Amino acid sequence: MSSLSEPSVQAPTPGQRYFASVARWGPGEIIFWAALLAVFFIPGANLPLYGQILIWGLFAMSLDLLLGYRGIPSLGHAAFFGIGAYMAGYLGKFGWTEPISGLLLASLAAGLVGWLTGRVIHRVSGIALLMVTLGLNLILYDIVHRQSDFTGGDDGLQGIIIAPVLGLFRFDIYGRTAYLYALASAFALFLVARALVKSPFGLALLGARENPRRMITLGTPIDRDVSTVFAIAAAMAGAAGALLTQTTQFVSPATLSFQRSADVLVILIIGGTGRLYGGFVGAILFLLLREWLAELSPVYWYFWIGLLLIIVVAFFRRGIVPSAETLVQRLRGQ
Amino acid sequence: MISFLTVLFNGIAYGMLLFIMSVGLSVTMGMMNFVNLAQASFSMLGGYVMVAVTQTFGIPFLLSLPIAFVAVGIVSLVIERLVFRHFYGTDDLTQVLLTIGVVFMSIAIVTYFWGGTYRQFSVPPWLSGQQEVLGFTLERYRVFLVVVGGALAIALVFGLERTRFGAIARACVDNGRVARACGLNTDLVFAITFAIGGGLAGLAGALSANLLGIDPNFPLRYLVYLLIVVSVGGIGTISGTLIAGLMLGVADVAVKYYAPQLGGFVIYVITVAVMLWRPRGLMGRSA
Numbered sequence: 001m002s003s004l005s006e007p008s009v010q011a012p013t014p015g016q017r018y019f020a021s022v023a024r025w026g027p028g029e030i031i032f033w034a035a036l037l038a039v040f041f042i043p044g045a046n047l048p049l050y051g052q053i054l055i056w057g058l059f060a061m062s063l064d065l066l067l068g069y070r071g072i073p074s075l076g077h078a079a080f081f082g083i084g085a086y087m088a089g090y091l092g093k094f095g096w097t098e099p100i101s102g103l104l105l106a107s108l109a110a111g112l113v114g115w116l117t118g119r120v121i122h123r124v125s126g127i128a129l130l131m132v133t134l135g136l137n138l139i140l141y142d143i144v145h146r147q148s149d150f151t152g153g154d155d156g157l158q159g160i161i162i163a164p165v166l167g168l169f170r171f172d173i174y175g176r177t178a179y180l181y182a183l184a185s186a187f188a189l190f191l192v193a194r195a196l197v198k199s200p201f202g203l204a205l206l207g208a209r210e211n212p213r214r215m216i217t218l219g220t221p222i223d224r225d226v227s228t229v230f231a232i233a234a235a236m237a238g239a240a241g242a243l244l245t246q247t248t249q250f251v252s253p254a255t256l257s258f259q260r261s262a263d264v265l266v267i268l269i270i271g272g273t274g275r276l277y278g279g280f281v282g283a284i285l286f287l288l289l290r291e292w293l294a295e296l297s298p299v300y301w302y303f304w305i306g307l308l309l310i311i312v313v314a315f316f317r318r319g320i321v322p323s324a325e326t327l328v329q330r331l332r333g334q
Numbered sequence: 335m336i337s338f339l340t341v342l343f344n345g346i347a348y349g350m351l352l353f354i355m356s357v358g359l360s361v362t363m364g365m366m367n368f369v370n371l372a373q374a375s376f377s378m379l380g381g382y383v384m385v386a387v388t389q390t391f392g393i394p395f396l397l398s399l400p401i402a403f404v405a406v407g408i409v410s411l412v413i414e415r416l417v418f419r420h421f422y423g424t425d426d427l428t429q430v431l432l433t434i435g436v437v438f439m440s441i442a443i444v445t446y447f448w449g450g451t452y453r454q455f456s457v458p459p460w461l462s463g464q465q466e467v468l469g470f471t472l473e474r475y476r477v478f479l480v481v482v483g484g485a486l487a488i489a490l491v492f493g494l495e496r497t498r499f500g501a502i503a504r505a506c507v508d509n510g511r512v513a514r515a516c517g518l519n520t521d522l523v524f525a526i527t528f529a530i531g532g533g534l535a536g537l538a539g540a541l542s543a544n545l546l547g548i549d550p551n552f553p554l555r556y557l558v559y560l561l562i563v564v565s566v567g568g569i570g571t572i573s574g575t576l577i578a579g580l581m582l583g584v585a586d587v588a589v590k591y592y593a594p595q596l597g598g599f600v601i602y603v604i605t606v607a608v609m610l611w612r613p614r615g616l617m618g619r620s621a
Contacts, residue, residue: 071429121611126426127369131565135606138558142599193553258558263436269431306438313432314420319610 023198031276033187040179048175053280054182058189060268060279062236068263068273069197070229071209072121075130075238076137077264080334082256084110084238086144089157089251090242099246103185106242107235107272114234118227137261145253156252160245171247178247185243189236193276196232205229266305270312272319281321340472341591342584347476355538355556356563357575358531364507364570366422366524371433374412375440375568376516377572380406380536381548382444383414385453395458399540406536411529418528419521428455437553445550450516453548475544482541484485486534487576494572503527508571562601566608567615574617 012020059081066072087106093198096102121132142152152158164170169177196202208222209213215222245251252261263286271282289308293301316323359373387393387401403472413436421432456462459474465474494500505513506520506527514520539548546552559582567578582601589600608616 067427118442124610124613126613127569128566128609130426130430131561131609132606134558134561135602136608139599139602139606142597142602146595146597146599246421265427266431266434269427299450300442302438303442306435309431309435310417310437313428313435317424317428 001277005191019198019200023195027229028325029277032280035055036183040176040183047179049287049291051175051179051182051247052244053062053181053283054186054246056264056267056287057280057283058243059237060271061193061276062233062240062279063264063268064273064276064279065193065197065229065236067268068275068278069202069205069209070225072226072230073130073265074133074261075258075265076133076135076261077233078260079137079140079237080114080234080237080255081241081244081260082140082253083113083234083266084143084241085245085251085255086151086157086241087196087238088242088245089160091106092160092162092246092249093157095159099162099165101191102243102246103239106245109213109238110238111231111235111239115227117234118230120221121182121230122226126179129320134258137256137258141253141256141258144256154253156250158250160249160251162246162249170323171249175247182243182247185239186316189239190276193232193236199274201228212275242330269319270308272316272323275321275325278319278321282319285320341588343472343480344476344598345584345587346481346580347483347583348545348587349580350479350487351542351579352559352563353579354483354486354541355535355577356560356579357572358528358534359560360505360564360569360575361503361569362524362528362531362569363564365503365510365527367428368418368422368432369426369563370418372410372436372440372553372555373532374533375437376406376410376532377539377542377556378408378440378550378552379442380539381543381552382448382453382539383536384540384543385455385548388450388455394587399524399537402540403533403537405584407529407533408538410532413526414525414528414532419525427441433520440553441550448550450550453543455543457544479541479545485614487572490572499523499526514571518542562605565615566605568618569615571615571617574615577616 016112036054039045040047059077062075062080063074066074066077078289084106087109088102091097091102091105096105114172117133117136121129124132145153162171165177165181169181171177171181197205204215206223206224207218207220207226214221241255244255267282267286268279269282270285271278271280286305290301290305312319355377356373358376359370359570362368362370368415383402384395384398387398392618393401396493407474415430417432417436417595421429444566461475463474464471466472502513502518502523505516505518506523510520511524541554542548546556563575567574567576578587581604584606585601589596589598594599612618
């Protein structure tokens with residue numbers, strides 16, 4: 001039985017085969033990102049709006065890591081978006097104008113706060129968890145809102161200067177640089193998130209979401225996961241916030257309002273959780289619809305958003321992306 | 335100069351409003367695990383109904399209060415039967431999003447019928463002005479609020495502790511499945527409780543029109559307060575909701591008077607601290 005003792009270098013283990021198969025890129029994914037790039041070349045496209053969609057999509061994806069993959073709902077995710085936004089704002093205001101390093105620093109700051117939040121909240125669940133995340137968000141908003149000497153209050157931070165990307169591409173008024181910069185950043189962070197959820201760590205997150213008790217009996221520490229995934233989700237939300245500041249050269253307390261926390265949750269639920277793409281699809285639908293409805297009737301668009309929300313939770317309880325996947329699979333199966 | 339006791343009294347009056355607004359939410363959450371954020375919309379509707387019947391039909395203020403209670407109770411019952419009951423047993427987040435959808439729609443509907451501006455409302459002369467009570471000069475309307483709120487709290491506790499329906503309702507809160515197995519019609523009990531809770535929210539809205547003002551964004555402004563009162567007090571408890579409502583009311587008024595630069599900060603910090611210390615709320619039973 002000498003073959004048993006030989007190291008089997010070539011043949012991948014079932015585990016490796018599994019992770020290799022889930023990491024493969026499908027045609028749908030490639031089309032999705034190619035389409036986002038193609039939008040840039042459409043003449044007369046409303047690039048500032050599409051840039052906003054990318055930022056919201058990235059923000060919703062960061063919440064998906066928390067809610068979709070680890071099952072932790074948060075009513076205060078805008079806190080991290082806002083931390084990233086203000087961090088990028090202060091960097092730009094006080095002379096650190098290089099955008100890419102500014103984005104990373106802002107993301108890091110939000111991630112650190114997220115890690116601390118994870119340490120605090122890993123004990124609570126259910127309504128208490130919703131209330132703590134909501135409460136922390138409101139506390140932060142209140143501080144920023146009141147300390148107007150330092151934060152500019154409702155008027156926001158003025159005088160933010162952002163240098164050209166890579167020293168070459170200036171942020172123009174048509175939002176061309178802003179769109180490509182947002183797209184490249186969103187794609188890079190998406191790749192990170194994708195690698196993460198398709199790794200053993202991502203699988204452990206799903207396990208902790210589905211059955212925490214069983215994960216503990218399997219010997220997997222699930223408490224530490226909470227602060228880790230909270231830190232990652234917060235860092236990505238912070239990056240989204242920093243992108244907003246850098247592409248608009250402005251930041252106001254609205255970036256960390258409860259309204260934004262609720263909106264991002266709505267976007268993610270409409271798109272579907274646990275898919276990474278849900279946030280982006282939800283953002284496309286939500287922002288285009290809002291733009292269209294607000295033009296149609298600026299006062300009553302809330303009515304239609306409310307109706308959409310009810311229809312989604314009533315009939316597509318899992319959101320658009322998972323429902324569409326099921327549909328495609330059913331069509332193929334026949 | 336406003337004395338400390340006056341601030342305390344104003345806080346209690348405000349707290350009574352918060353209590354009446356949220357007690358229905360607390361009981362229905364305890365009974366069916368249903369998170370109904372539309373409770374805030376029921377309050378707003380109560381305010382509009384009161385303003386409409388007093389200003390359009392000339393009905394006296396005191397009589398408009400039971401009208402607001404009944405009207406909003408019926409509306410909440412209809413919504414519960416048509417929409418909400420299909421969502422019992424779904425997760426918290428689905429319910430939060432469903433009912434916030436209802437809140438969004440209610441804002442647009444109210445704007446459509448009554449316009450987007452503040453509704454001015456002044457209480458009848460016998461309720462306005464000030465009154466000397468035990469050597470303190472108090473606003474008559476707040477005295478009225480404390481009396482009404484206190485009476486309602488006593489009536490609710492008595493009704494829940496001493497009546498047959500109260501016993502049935504408590505059984506449904508404690509263990510819905512066993513209550514059903516014992517032959518109780520839990521569906522009916524819940525519908526009635528829901529309607530009463532909705533009606534109370536409507537009554538609170540009618541009572542608060544003078545103090546807090548009524549406009550289409552009312553639900554969004556008080557939603558967070560309702561959630562705080564319910565979760566800090568302990569879901570499904572009347573006494574907890576009362577204590578949390580009074581605490582929040584007094585804290586809010588005291589901060590606004592003594593340290594306005596702090597804003598909502600103190601309340602939010604207390605909320606987070608209580609939820610971390612006792613995740614089931616002050617009066618919530620441990621699992």
